[in-house]
Amino acid sequence: MNDVARTDQTTQVSQAGTGNHSASTTLDLALVEARGVSRTFQVGGQQIxxxxxxxxxxxxxxxxxxxxxSGSGKSTLLHLLGGLDTPSSGTLSWPALGEANSLRPGQVAFVFQAQSLMPPLSAQENVALPLILAGQDYHAAMAEGLRWLERLELAPLAAQLPEELSGGQAQRVAVARALVTRPRLVLADEPTGQLDSVTAAHLLDVLLSALEPGAALVMATHDRSVAARLDSVWQMADGRLLSMSTSAPKGQSNSDQRGTA
Ligand SMILES: Nc1ncnc2c1ncn2[C@@H]1O[C@H](COP(=O)(O)OP(=O)(O)OP(=O)(O)O)[C@@H](O)[C@H]1O
Structure with a gap:
């Protein structure tokens, strides 16, 4: 793992990317770029x-x-990267996606830790919901929702309500719902946090295999074995992004450590 030089309070991490993309194409534009981005909260007269x-x-x-x-700042950073929150200082931009206030619905998707499905809706309706909210015809959205459930081996559960699903099944439905719009940036906040290790490994398999090759995944986790399944590990502690390591995409033999201040 490379240590990343720090100047004063500023931690700089440059991620060169691990996908197969040419520097000369628009595919090479960053999906999200943060420059000196920080977040503070005022709690009872104290600044955190x-x-x-x-x-x-x-x-x-x-x-x-x-x-x-826990508490190292992972969720805070994910929320900022997804445009759910605004930084206290610094700038955020989405060069490949457009500006924050005009991010096209569906280009950025979140998977949360647990219990994020809409309780009164079936699994299929939950997956179809982002398409319906984006204005797609109900029947077409439901058909696409079913296709994603099939892809994630969940079709037999299409009519079930969230409360009738196991934790692992509910998380796979949440993954299907996140991916149904074919997002280019997927932000996952401890999606395996409440699952046993076997179910967690399966969820990760499903997520990684269902992602479009050109889509990016940023996943918060406190579990090193989960982190090791991804191509890069960015270490956080006490609100600081301390270091990063990047290896070749999993399944390739070359290893490449990148990290500059
Ligand atoms: N809305 C908020 N108001 C006040 N403090 C907050 C708020 N959100 C986060 N914090 C504080 O910021 C710090 C970082 O929190 P954050 O949730 O980003 O950490 P985390 O690494 O995602 O933790 P966990 O794994 O437990 O979710 C913590 O001290 C937390 O209490």
């Missing part, structure tokens, strides 16, 4: 720094694990 200034890029094809203990 959830994220110290960080500089980074996420590129098409990246498979990045944000690895850190």
């Amino acid at each position: 720094t959830a994220l110290h200034p960080a500089t980074l890029q996420v590129r098409p094809g990246d498979r990045i694990a944000l690895l850190g203990a």
Whole structure:
């Protein structure tokens, strides 16, 4: 793992990307770029720094694990990268996707830790929902929802309500719902956090195999064995992005450590 030089309060991490993309194509534009981005919260007159200034890029094809203990700032960073929150300082941009306020619905998707499905809706309706909200015809959206459930080996559960699913099944439905719009940036916040190790490994298999090759995944986890399944590991502690390691995409033999301040 490369240590990344730090200047004052600023942690800089440059991610060169691990996907197969040519520097001369628009595919090479970063999906999200953070420059000196920080986040502080005021709690009862006290200022909490959830994220110290960080500089980074996420590129098409990246498979990045944000690895850190509880409270290290992983969720804060994911929310910023997805445009769910605004930084206290620094700038965020989405060069390949458009500006924050015009991100096309469906280009950025989240998978949360647990219990994120809509309770009154069936598994199929939950998966179809992002398409329906984006204005797609109901029947076409439901058909696409069923295709994703089939792809994730969940078709027999299409009519089940979330409360009738196991934790692992519910998380696979959440993955299908995140991927149904074919997002280019998938942000997953401890998606395996409440699953046993076998179910967690299966969920990760499903997520990695269902991602479009050019899509990027940034996944928060406190579990080193989960992080090791991804191509890059960015280590976080106490609100700081400390270091990164990048290897060749899994399944390839070349190893390439990248990291510059
Ligand atoms: N909305 C908020 N208001 C106040 N403090 C917050 C808020 N969100 C996060 N924090 C604080 O910022 C720090 C980082 O929190 P964050 O949730 O990003 O960590 P995390 O690594 O994702 O932790 P976990 O794995 O437990 O979810 C923590 O000290 C947390 O209490």
